[in-house]
Amino acid sequence: MINSGDTAWILMSTALVMLMTAPGLAFFYGGLVRRKNVLATMMQSFFVLCLISIQWILWGYSLSFGPDKGHFIGSLAWIGLKGVTMAPNPDYSSTIPHLLFMVYQMMFAVITPGLITGAFAERMKFSAYAIFTIFWATLVYDPVCHWVWGAGGWLRNLGALDFAGGTVVHVSSGMSALVCALYLGKRRGYGREPMPPHNLPLTILGASLLWFGWFGFNAGSALGSNELAVWAFIATNTAAAAAGLTWMFIEWKATGKPTILGGATGAVAGLVAVTPAAGFVSPLSAILIGIAVAFVCYTAVAVVKLKLAYDDSLDAFGVHGIGGTLGALLTGLLAQKLINPAGNNGLFFGNPKQFGIQAIGVVATIAYSVTVTFILLKIIDAIVGMRVPDEEEVIGLDITQHEESAYTLLD
Amino acid sequence: MKLITAIIQPHKLEDVLQELDKNEIHLRTVSDVIGCGRQKGRTEVYRGRKETGGCLKKVRLEIAVNEDFVQPTIKAIMAAAKTGNIGDGKIFITDLVECIRIRTGEKGQEAIG
Amino acid sequence: MINSGDTAWVLISTALVMLMTIPGLAFFYGGLVRRKNVLSTIMQSFFVLCLISIQWILWGYSLSFGPDIGHFIGNLSWAGLRNVGLAPNPDYAATIPHQLFMVYQMMFAVITPGLITGAFAERIKFSTYIVFTLLWATLIYDPVCHWVWGTGGWLKNLGVMDFAGGIVVHITSGVSALVCALVIGKRRGYGREPMSPHNLTLTVLGAGLLWFGWFGFNAGSALSANGVAVSAFIATNTAAAAAALTWMFIEWKLVSKPTMLGGATGAVAGLATITPASGFVSPFAAIIIGIMAAVICYIAVAVIKLKFTYDDSLDAFGVHGVGGTIGAFATGLFAQKLINPAGANGLFFGNPSQLMVQSIGIAATVIYSVSVTFVILKVLDLVMGLRVSDEEEVIGLDITQHEESAYTLLD
């Protein structure tokens, strides 16, 4: 039975998650790069929205959610949305049209490769990016999504809890981002020349829209306009706020001043970490998650990254990979059946097994994403080359990849 | 006629302009520039990464004056821009061969100011 | 009984009101300051979202809406959301989870101290700002909110009508803003040096998002997807449009040209003014209220402020304080039981006593907010100092308070 209230909420949530990719992520990343690369960076988010919207309808949805093949991937039975209709599919959600579930999940498939772009910003060839994205979505996102959320997926059968995509979205993209950063190498002059963000207000605009859209991402994942959506909504807002505050206070102690970039980064880290947990934890647990993720991600971004000197340019790994991993593990500690009877209790509520299951989910996702991403990069590098030539990098990707520039100097 | 080019701290601009006005020196052109000398750059911190050693934001003032205004101009700039700290800036003075007011076509001494 | 349609609408309204604070208010204010202060101004809005999100869960909600103590304030029995469950609380909203009502109200508690920041922009010390906000929210917002909206609150018992927060949000913050501007004093060089807005496109973006979010603020205050919500939605849009048009025509006649900033300011003034009335008045009354808002706020901002030379830098008092007061008053004139049977008729519909009740509500709120704000400021001035040093003010708050700058000059 289709419920009009549930349908209204998921329609709106779908639009909210779309907003996260463009302009949310596009501006969040766009403000952080140098003036000469802002369009190229935004283009990567914008392009992925166009590309995966088509891929998902043609074969992505079928691979992810279609009838199971060996607990590993969906079959091609739903290719081109064959058999996906207005009738609700009770495996996934019994009160909204199956097509609405499909398009809602599409927006997740869109944003996930978009997150990776933070790792190779300012130096990736656009043609290579387009090829990488379509293969990554098909070979990494779609299978992992099937494992965790698809009917018959092996992690789902195992009982792994991932409310809104901590492993599916953030661990898969964040870990792949690290591989990309290592494989592509540093930006020319990294560590030697200053590379300050060219327009922080754009970044804050993006972060704010991400926060806004995340309500659709997490509370929408209840797939209904119900109590569970309310829990997830509150956990989302609370973790973001707690992580933003914590990050700023860490900076205040560590480097002398609280910064707005720190606040925004902290908030996004908090949102990432609470994603897998949102529908399973209480508001006070959400505060804990927020505080923990701020400490861990701050260490990853401001200490580990500088020490190991890899150029994860916009901290896709440091925020999404680390934050997602932490969130998935914390779900195994803090989940409560009291909040969501469909879930399970975590370690702190008497069920240590759940923590083990979460760990298996995280490790499997990391191992698989890292391996496939590495192979993809190798192949694409051999065929079209991943990086732009040195000279084009110095001139900037806006001009060399897209022949346009973001700002005029005179009137 | 001389062209005085001064590179100063951005936050001293208001003071310098006021001081110049007091000395009846009105013609000036201001632009944003970046540069550095002995001052090695303010530290800014982005996600824990310290950015130093880059060029600093400065303001460039160009003032065209007749000979008798050269000293007052320099004094005015010094009075307002000097803090005694590294990074206060520099003043360059070059000869000006000609000056033309576009509206009237006047040249030389009359055209200045 | 939880209704999924009502829940969907209030969920999305909550997200919309969150959007008003960041990026709405942040950019509305951020564009108006000088280039060297844009991040610190945006930071004030960003920080208040993080801070009050936590404060509200820990004790703010309990003080505002918890069981009544002496008609003045809620008690602490709901602190940490104890006893705030998913079952609807019929005192406040019978068809949505109680927790959803809590988080919806949270976003109002967030934006209210955010509005004040317009009064002390470009000169307040960040550490003092944090303490001020926390005290102000606890000592002013929470009690006044309880008076007007909390069960047992004395203004609620008196019959004061405030649909979406004209008194609770706009009067409290607006008059406190005036006190802040007076106690903290003018910006260095105010009236002597030009202090033009550094990027009006940001301001227009912010105003646009405020208008968008205000649908959640006003129409969401129906707490249900029903006729009252529709009526509030229409009144909101109508008043904003009427006020923006009026403001631009005033400028055209009195000064010379209609300005974009004038249009944006007029729209926000119209929105602030219609807030208390939105669920009680007809669209035609909304037009009149919009026109009144533009005329009176214009006089406040462009005549009175310049005459008395206080530096209400971004017109928090002139727009929100004055607008909120006109709105609360106009509610006593234009309210109609025909529109909202839960309300009362105003003077024009045969019930002069309502105007008296509204006036009492306004007067009590103004007196209370002004005196408590004054005391808080005086104490903080003694303990930690309100303003940054003169030199820091000239260098700019972005560098001196946060060690970052908004824009790069090259690349």
Next chain:
Amino acid sequence: MKLIIAIVQPHKLEDVLQELEKAEIHLKTVTNVLGCGRQKGRTEVYRGRKETGGLLKKVRLEIAVNDQFVKPAIEAIIRGAKTGNIGDGKIFIQNLDECIRIRTEEKGHEAIG
């Protein structure tokens, strides 16, 4: 060789560039600047508050020319920039001791243009 610095109204820039092209003067550098001289600043109104006396937006042209091109350059700038109103701008002319084309290391007359 001379270095010509012209400060002109931003909305006349297109005309000036066209006139310079016509006069076969191709080498130029353009920057945004703020400035004022006799013209005391445009009034802008923000929420009823008038802002006056601030510096005005101008455009600064730098043109290096050989001596025989000085007159044509000045004439071209005046043709392009002159409206007869206050605020049309100024032209400054300085001696240029040396000019070097980086690509070829040519010096002097050949390097210009």
